[in-house]
Amino acid sequence: MAKNGKLSAPRTKCSACPLRKREHFRDFAVDELDFVSSFKTGELTADAGATILVEGTHSAHLFTVLDGWAFRYKILDDGRRQILNFILPGDLAGLQGSLMGEMQHSVEALTPLTLCVFERGRLGSLFSGYPDLGFDLTWIAAREERILDEHLLSLGRRSALERAAYLLAFLNRRARSAGLFDNGRKKMLPVSQQHFADTLGLSIVHTNKTLRKIAARGLVRWLDRGCEVLDEDGLCKIAGWTDSTSGKRPFI
Known part of the structure; x- marks a missing residue:
């Protein structure tokens, strides 16, 4: 269970889940909703910086992000960190450990985080009944693979400017789809320049210079604890990226 996290009984009923109100997510059938309601055993709240899952450990749980931001990462022996992807509302964390036995990456809360908690031992009943x-879980895993393909393309072939533009556009689009800009919230990506550097595979100095170039073009604005995207289409144009995702996506 997460360090510095607090586990409680379910406070958000699945029938009243705010994610179900988003057009971005597909709805459950009645029997599916009943099962997911019983599958969920609690809610975990964690502060920014809390470790949710640790590489090399076994977890008895998997989680769906209900609100907030987290990220998946690996660390080399000398302390260098590579951020693999960011986790937003509707995304699963811990599926790898549930199916493969142990986690091959760690997960950290980027902002205050609320997660729905599910018991790994009941995955079999999900697939059989x-x-x-079960197809939704497969879809979620395939989508993660697709996202990592695009990230790998950035690291391998995009210039520093293109990498940064892609990541900014990608995160902004995902945050908007997940409802993180709704209800009067700031349209801010709570990602520091160090997080960008660890995702882009660049030094902090190179990252700073690259992000300043993007800001100078009026595409983003840096705030106290993150940045606001001002021109998502302009970022996509620099990156040469078109988001081909369409239709509703599942979540558990």
């Missing part, structure tokens, strides 16, 4: 939900 609710094949459409």
Whole structure:
């Protein structure tokens, strides 16, 4: 369980889940909703900086992000960190450990985080009794692979400017789809320049110079604890990136 996290009984009923109100997510059938309601055993709240899952450990749980930001990462022996992807509302954390035995990466809360908690031991009943939900898990895993393909393309072939533009556009689009800009919230990506450097595979100095170039073009504005994207289309144009994702996506 997460360090510095607090586990409680479910406070958000699945039937009233705010994610179900988002057009971005597909809805559950009645029997699926009943199962997911029983599958969920609690909610975990964590402060920014809390470790949710640790590489090399076994976890009895998997999680769906209900609110907030987190990220997946690996660390080399000398302390260098590579951020693999960011985790937003509707995303699963811990599926790898649930299916493969142990985690091959760690997960940290980027902001205050609320997660729905599910018991790993009940995954079998999900696949056997609710094949459409089993397909949803497969879809989620395939989508993660697709995202990592794009990230790998950035690291391998995009210039520093293109990498940064892609990441900014990608995060902004995902945050908007997940509802993180709704209800009067700031349209801010709570990602520091160090997080960008650790994702882009660049030094902090190179990252700073690159992000300043993007800001100078009026595409983003840096705030106290993150940045605001001002021109998402302009970022996509620099990166040569078109988001081909369409239709509703599942979540558990």
